[in-house]
Structures are given as structure tokens and as C-alpha cells.
Amino acid sequence: MDGVVREFVAVEVGRAKEQTGTAPAHLTLRFLGEVAPGQNPVVATALAEVAHTVPGFVIRLEGVGAFPDPARPRVVWVGVTAGRTELVELARRVRVALDPIFGPDREEFVPHLTMFRVRSPTDRAAAQELLSGVRAPPSAREVRVDELVLKESVLGPHGAVHRTVAAFPLQGFPRPSG
Numbered sequence: 001m002d003g004v005v006r007e008f009v010a011v012e013v014g015r016a017k018e019q020t021g022t023a024p025a026h027l028t029l030r031f032l033g034e035v036a037p038g039q040n041p042v043v044a045t046a047l048a049e050v051a052h053t054v055p056g057f058v059i060r061l062e063g064v065g066a067f068p069d070p071a072r073p074r075v076v077w078v079g080v081t082a083g084r085t086e087l088v089e090l091a092r093r094v095r096v097a098l099d100p101i102f103g104p105d106r107e108e109f110v111p112h113l114t115m116f117r118v119r120s121p122t123d124r125a126a127a128q129e130l131l132s133g134v135r136a137p138p139s140a141r142e143v144r145v146d147e148l149v150l151k152e153s154v155l156g157p158h159g160a161v162h163r164t165v166a167a168f169p170l171q172g173f174p175r176p177s178g
Helices: 037-053 084-102 121-132
Strands: 005-012 026-035 057-067 075-080 112-117 141-145 147-156 159-169
Touching (some): 005 037, 026 084, 026 147, 037 147, 084 141
Antiparallel strands (some): 075 112
16 A cells, blocks of 8 residues: 555653663554554544543653563563553553554553663563663653643664654643642
């Protein structure tokens, strides 16, 4: 299919000092797979409706873990502690809005920020050091979640390159009472 691209919905969290690369880091809320350009207006409408109903919030990124598990790490990640409930709810709303377009998402949403994939003996050693506590995990940090982004993913020889297709601001942050 000509013009089809791989897309996903995410929130951007910026890049921590400990991470490599220059692209902003993101937490994927839903992977859409191959999307024809003609579907983007429908996807954009659904995401705008979700964003309009959700207030912005803050998440805290801290701690490390691995998929599928620490004994056999294939992906090493930073977890989400504070704001986890709000992030899970945002992902649920995105899924509900996009299910009529893409069908039900069979993957359970687990809030995490991928640090790296384990693809070599060097990666495996780094994963073991992080997961065992020999090497300190990245510093905890708070991040404002104030928009959803629709991103495309182009696979290349050095991994995926992501480009933002559209951004959808959340409602904004509640004002302090008092």
C-alpha cells in the first residue's frame, strides 16, 4: 500500500541526561501499526476529542525494570510512579477512541519509558548492572503531561526515526485552590 506509514500515539517526556540520542523520549500509549494517510484526519479527530476531556497532569519517572522480566531482559525501562493512574486512564481513553478505527488493542498498557533494547552482550551486561543495582538508575524526574502526540515511525539502518504528525493539547493544569 503506497503511502502507508507506521504510527503510534504517545506523550513526550523529553530526554534525561542518562539517555542517548537527540530525539525527545516518549511513552507510547497505543501503537497503531500501518496507517494510510487518509486515516489521519479520523485519527486526529478522535485524539482531539480525548485531549479536550483530559486535564494535564504530572508524572514521576523513576526506578528501572525489564521486559519480559529482569532475568531475561529484552527491553530495559524507567517506570512511572506518581501520575501513573492518570496516565493509565489517558491510555484507556485513547484506546476506546481508536478501537472503532483500528480494532481492539490486545496489548496491555504498562507505563514505562524505554531506556534501551538488549541486542548484544554489551547491552546484556549494562542491563544486568542496572537491574541488580551495581549501576545507579537514572535520577528520578517529574514531567508535565500536557499533550498527546500522533507520531510516525520510519525504520532505518540505525533504528526507528520518529516524526510528530500532530499534537493535541490537554485541558491544562488545574489552578491551585486557596
